[in-house]
Amino acid sequence: MTSKSSSDKPVGVIGAGNFGTAIANILALNRDVILFARDENVVRTIRDTRENRGQRMEANIQPTDDLKWLAESCDVIFPIVPSMHFRSMMKRLAPHLQPYHMLIHGTKGLDVQLPKGETLETVQFLDRRAVKTMSEVVAEESVAIRQGCLAGPNLARELAERQIGATVVASPFQEVIQMGKKLLRNERFMVYENNDLVGVELAGVLKNIIAIASGALSGLGYGENAKGLLVSRGAVEMVYLGRALGGNTKAFLGTAGIGDLVTTCNSPNSRNFTVGYRLAKGESLTEILADMEEVAEGVNTVKIMKKCADHYKVRALITDTLYRVLFEGLTVQEALQYLMRYPLSMDIDFL
């Protein structure tokens, strides 16, 4: 199946954030890697110090700020940039892509295209015509239709420490899944297959909401019972929301769903968790966001999913309540009281 010519081709990674850097290091165990960073200073630092974001870089990773050269040198590309920059990155990459390219992205966020003059605050409703997953952005902007995504319990810091972990490669194309497995798999890193691309993307996106809530519970000083309650109810809410947006239930129960959810909800270092934690300690959202180095995708996700849930008439208690905490001045304490009083008793009703 592998012809020599392409086994020799390097793999591209776009985005040198924490996760992009960690994935580049994993890929480097199997192939040469070209790592794109927007900022030429980052490129220079990586070249000179062989280090980025506190991670040691494998020797066969070549940093660059030349997208064209990356696209011409690689058949397989992993775009891993924040969702708010994803579309503009794709617009710059698309002119260099050919139909033989495979794209496997690792971005957990949503893209929103609003009518001119509207913002997320003013727009009347949001539906699937405005809200896109990253793979849908790739499909709209480029000819790279053989694509997939990475999702799962992948804390960049632990990956960087070469701890064990696992990921899901999701794609409607078997070919893409097999390629992803071949490139990512090593003795410390498991790769699972899933063909529900949108479902897996949504699982990765939606768990960020629950992660904020988990941080908030921690911030209030609650323990493991509370967390168990949140994770299980959170998983149910993810299924509801995910199905409304076009995912299948199964994707949310696997490594990219429950797996990622449990990890993120137990990880005090994750950005989303931190947002919730500091909110519970009484800080305001503006203060918190002001001193964060990378984006907390969850904050935006709450805003988007609240509007979607309203439009599709999905019951999404946690999302709704978090929205009120983040943007309408409800305190975390009040929010919790509200949730605990809510009359609901059915445990699972979607299987």
Place this chain on the structure above:
Amino acid sequence: MEIIEEKKNKNKKYEPILDSIPDWPVYQLSRNRKEFLEQVIVKSIERIKSQRTSRKAIIDELEATVYREQNRMKRNRWRVDPPDESQFWTQIKHELVALSAHPDNNSTKEDELLHRIVDRYAHEIAGNFKPSSYRFARSITQFWFARLLNGARVKRFGAFFSNRYTLRVKIHIVGKVKMLRNMARQGTVVMVPTHFSNLDSILIGWVIHSLGLPAFIYGAGLNLFNIKIFAYFMNSLGAYKVDRRKKNVPYLVTLETYSMLALQNGAHSLFFPGGTRSRSGMIEKQLKLGLLGTAIEAQRNLYLEEKTDEKVRKIFIVPVTLNYHFVLEAPDLIEDYLHSKGQDRYLPEQDKYGSLQMIKFLFKFFTKGSNISVSIGSPLDIMGNHVNEAGESLDPQGRVINPRDYFVSNGEVTVDEQRDDQYARMLAAKIVGEYHRINRIFASHLVAFLAFEMWVKRHPKLDLFGLLRLPEEELEINYEEFRSEFKKLRKRIYEMKDENKVYHATHLKGDADVVIRRGIENVGIFHLKRPLLRNKKGNIITQDLTTLYYYHNRLVGYDLEKFIG
């Protein structure tokens, strides 16, 4: 009834792109019929056996096939079925039973049975294009169409033999005609029209001819061959037969292989990708992936067999929408649809229309003012990308790309059926999008849509079935109210046209009263019970809400209902 004239038709006559019939790909195919069918049989068997690898799996498949075929003969026999059919299958069954009784003998009996079945199917499917009968059928059609038209329209003695009007007056062809002709010269064209009426096949045949294109091969429903007058025309026009009753694997594989090899050999083809006439009157949303898949597979094979010194022949997909004021079968189609939606039961395909009804309809069609328009969409490559004048594929930004690259992994063209299946799904979605974009809205579609939606809004508590059960006498819309809503909706359609989301007929423009009148007079014009009309007070009423629902459905999917009320 007064006929409101459509804007002057600019249709012109097109010169044939190939000089003589012997140059036509479909003629080449039929001249080498024997070799071609042999190719189909060999390839089909190869494909069946690649899916059923063990001896037992093949025998199981054969047993399932015999069972289904015998069942079909019991339940649903057609006039067109060959007389020796039950004999053939009984014989196969006997031999199969004998084979299962002695499974351990080392014969290749099951291969022989499979060969006999596939051979029979291949011959049944195959069309037989004959230049002489093609020319004959063509001239007969033109002669009679002209007689009907002129006899009806020119009101003077001897008008019957006048040649003042031709079919061109009745049928408007709009859209990317030049591109289509261009692509048919450079590559192989797969035309994929929407399917609303049994008339579609004949209509498309005429369109293809009048655009100066060589005959296309059709996949025509075998049920149409029950009607003798259709059977004659279609046989001679290069139609191959698709029997939707047969769902067994050997049949489906043979059918797909036939279509794929014909495409690979350069025969322009016509698929109705909806598979069957739209029962609901909506533009098709779910397309049959099997036949679309054959276009993708054929293109992939052409790249696979690419020789360095010659250019690979490209396959172009051309979506087409057929726009009618009136669909003869509408009341039955919509009834089928409602039955299956309401109680999800099995519906055998039946046609209540014999030759006589068809002739009656044609007569009405030609003698009365009901026009048809055919919108030709932009040619697409097999992945649904638009192409330029030179037939090169373009990405969304207009950059030239090579579709060969869709089949490349690790630097070379590879075979991956799972990938091709997924591509077929993506192509289907692109085609559906194009249908909505090139759909040409008639005044009759718009008034039907509006009236029905206004009744929906007035009965917010009723579901579709509840609404359809309302007695027609209770439904009435004040004309002034209707008129003001009509103008709002029409404005929205103009906007959508500017956004390149849909087209509309030229007759939609102008004085609202005139356009509404034209719409109401034309919607379902020949039905006994009229879907829409005006009462003595001038208000809008209906005699048949269900049929109105059918015509209304044509504009479903554009979110137009949001602009009412």
